[in-house]
Amino acid sequence: MGEEVDVLVVGAGPAGSTAAAALAERSLRVLVVEEHEAVGYPVQCAGLVSSRVLALAGSERFVLGAVRGATIFGPGRAKVTFRAPEPRAFVIDRAGLDRHLADRAARAGARFLTGAKFDRLERDGSGPPTSVLRHSDGSESTVRARLTIGADGVASAVARAHRLRRPVEILPAFESEVADGGGDPAEVEVYLGRSVAPGLFGWSIPDQAGGARIGVAATPDGTSARAYYGRLLERIEAGRGRTLRAPTSFLVSGIPIGEVPRISGDRVMLVGDAAAQVKPLSGGGIYTGMRAARLAAEVAGAALTEDDLSARSLSRYDAGWRAALGAEFDRASYLRRLFLRLTDAELESIVRALDRAELTGTIVAFGDIDFPSGVAMALLRQSPSLVRLFPKALGALWGRGAGRSPDLEPGPRRQAT
Numbered sequence: 001m002g003e004e005v006d007v008l009v010v011g012a013g014p015a016g017s018t019a020a021a022a023l024a025e026r027s028l029r030v031l032v033v034e035e036h037e038a039v040g041y042p043v044q045c046a047g048l049v050s051s052r053v054l055a056l057a058g059s060e061r062f063v064l065g066a067v068r069g070a071t072i073f074g075p076g077r078a079k080v081t082f083r084a085p086e087p088r089a090f091v092i093d094r095a096g097l098d099r100h101l102a103d104r105a106a107r108a109g110a111r112f113l114t115g116a117k118f119d120r121l122e123r124d125g126s127g128p129p130t131s132v133l134r135h136s137d138g139s140e141s142t143v144r145a146r147l148t149i150g151a152d153g154v155a156s157a158v159a160r161a162h163r164l165r166r167p168v169e170i171l172p173a174f175e176s177e178v179a180d181g182g183g184d185p186a187e188v189e190v191y192l193g194r195s196v197a198p199g200l201f202g203w204s205i206p207d208q209a210g211g212a213r214i215g216v217a218a219t220p221d222g223t224s225a226r227a228y229y230g231r232l233l234e235r236i237e238a239g240r241g242r243t244l245r246a247p248t249s250f251l252v253s254g255i256p257i258g259e260v261p262r263i264s265g266d267r268v269m270l271v272g273d274a275a276a277q278v279k280p281l282s283g284g285g286i287y288t289g290m291r292a293a294r295l296a297a298e299v300a301g302a303a304l305t306e307d308d309l310s311a312r313s314l315s316r317y318d319a320g321w322r323a324a325l326g327a328e329f330d331r332a333s334y335l336r337r338l339f340l341r342l343t344d345a346e347l348e349s350i351v352r353a354l355d356r357a358e359l360t361g362t363i364v365a366f367g368d369i370d371f372p373s374g375v376a377m378a379l380l381r382q383s384p385s386l387v388r389l390f391p392k393a394l395g396a397l398w399g400r401g402a403g404r405s406p407d408l409e410p411g412p413r414r415q416a417t
């Protein structure tokens with residue numbers, strides 16, 4: 001007979017530990033299992049977040065520095081720089097964030113088991129199913145949980161075991177820390193273009209110690225993310241006018257983009273990358289995953305009290321998620337479809353068109369890394385040269401199916417960062 005708990009959280013990333021803390025605070029028996037021996041490692045992230053993440057985490061101790069702006073490089077020579085007077089994003093020690101969130105959950109009463117991987121489900125009758133864990137020494141143990149929260153990232157074994165469909169696009173990503181790769185420490189760099197990163201972008205994020213986290217994520221098209229990374233590095237070296245020191249480590253991972261039709265089912269909920277709660281325009285998922293984890297924990301807490309863990313009861317989480325971030329994700333997905341149709345020449349002319357004081361002013365006024373669709377819509381309204389894209393916008397609208405409005409007039413929202 002294995003262990004019995006109220007909630008089994010699979011995965012001790014930001015989403016899992018946030019859900020675990022919120023549920024343990026309600027005096028529920030919460031077990032978090034993490035396949036790696038140490039929470040936070042290996043790091044698979046560039047670690048750029050908004051102040052909302054610091055607020056949700058209730059701490060700033062993992063912050064390495066602030067950035068105030070960005071330079072966006074087009075596929076050719078065009079570039080545009082914008083800079084805000086105040087910090088707009090924070091470079092963090094990502095492993096430090098994960099450890100802080102796990103410590104907070106443990107202090108609230110959640111139990112962590114590391115080196116323990118959720119392997120499969122065994123169903124015997126109508127009660128809670130049994131989760132089989134595989135430990136790093138090869139042994140197995142079982143847990144019976146009234147509710148399982150799948151916070152197990154891009155490849156979610158929990159989603160598979162509970163038969164929740166995830167028809168998402170997974171963008172391969174490749175990143176390295178380059179010790180002397182830094183540009184301006186107050187600025188991130190974004191590189192656009194089909195030869196650098198078709199389907200998303202390349203980035204250089206100052207690590208606040210003279211180096212940079214240089215990486216790329218791209219639509220799979222036969223060229224590996226590593227090869228795109230090599231091209232990006234050459235481009236950055238050309239821009240810096242020097243050869244950079246060889247990186248000592250790399251990370252290879254994937255970014256899930258798309259809509260998961262159901263993020264809950266009988267006795268199960270998915271949060272974070274497992275639910276593809278990743279911003280479609282940037283691939284960032286720390287804020288959205290933590291936000292979703294809070295929403296999931298609220299619904300889970302009530303459902304456990306009512307002892308109704310049916311798919312219907314837990315679908316309040318799906319509705320809560322849609323209400324909180326659905327409109328932003330719809331707009332951003334629409335803009336992403338538009339972005340995917342752009343040729344390099346069009347991207348280049350957009351970057352050139354943006355390099356005007358009134359437009360960079362709009363970017364500074366409305367730019368928000370968690371809600372990027374607001375500034376994109378404001379720019380589309382403001383600039384006649386960007387409006388030339390509208391025939392393509394209509395094409396993208398048809399591509400998303402009849403009857404759903406792309407909502408081209410949402411009105412820019414200024415979000416405090």
Ligand SMILES: Cc1cc2nc3c(=O)[nH]c(=O)nc-3n(C[C@H](O)[C@H](O)[C@H](O)COP(=O)(O)OP(=O)(O)OC[C@H]3O[C@@H](n4cnc5c(N)ncnc54)[C@H](O)[C@@H]3O)c2cc1C
Nearest residue numbers: 011013014015035046047048117118153272273284285286
């Ligand atoms: C290269 C790259 C750069 C990124 N940069 C940023 C950025 O700058 N800002 C941003 O906001 N987002 C960024 N992201 C996205 C961000 O990293 C993710 O959205 C975020 O980590 C999702 O959190 P999570 O808790 O859902 O999943 P994860 O952080 O992936 O955590 C999942 C956890 O589950 C564990 N696990 C997996 N399977 C099992 C199993 N079967 N049993 C037990 N444990 C398991 C894993 O070991 C892991 O610890 C980046 C992603 C990549 C790939």
